[in-house]
Amino acid sequence: MARVRITQVRSTIDRPQTQKNAIKSLGLGKINRSIELEYNNAIAGVIRKVQHLVKVEEI
Structure with a gap:
């Protein structure tokens, strides 16, 4: 399988709890x-x- 780099670019403020958990x-x-x-x-x-x-x- 391929490797990927995941970078958070936006805040989780005012997001549903399921997205915060993810x-x-x-x-x-x-x-x-x-x-x-x-x-x-x-x-x-x-x-x-x-x-x-x-x-x-993708890396």
């Missing part, structure tokens, strides 16, 4: 924080839930 489950929580993960179906679902808060780029 950001936390990715290991993010502050703007401009990045992580690298293996891309799979589970990660794709979480990214889809918060796609408006994060930037995803």
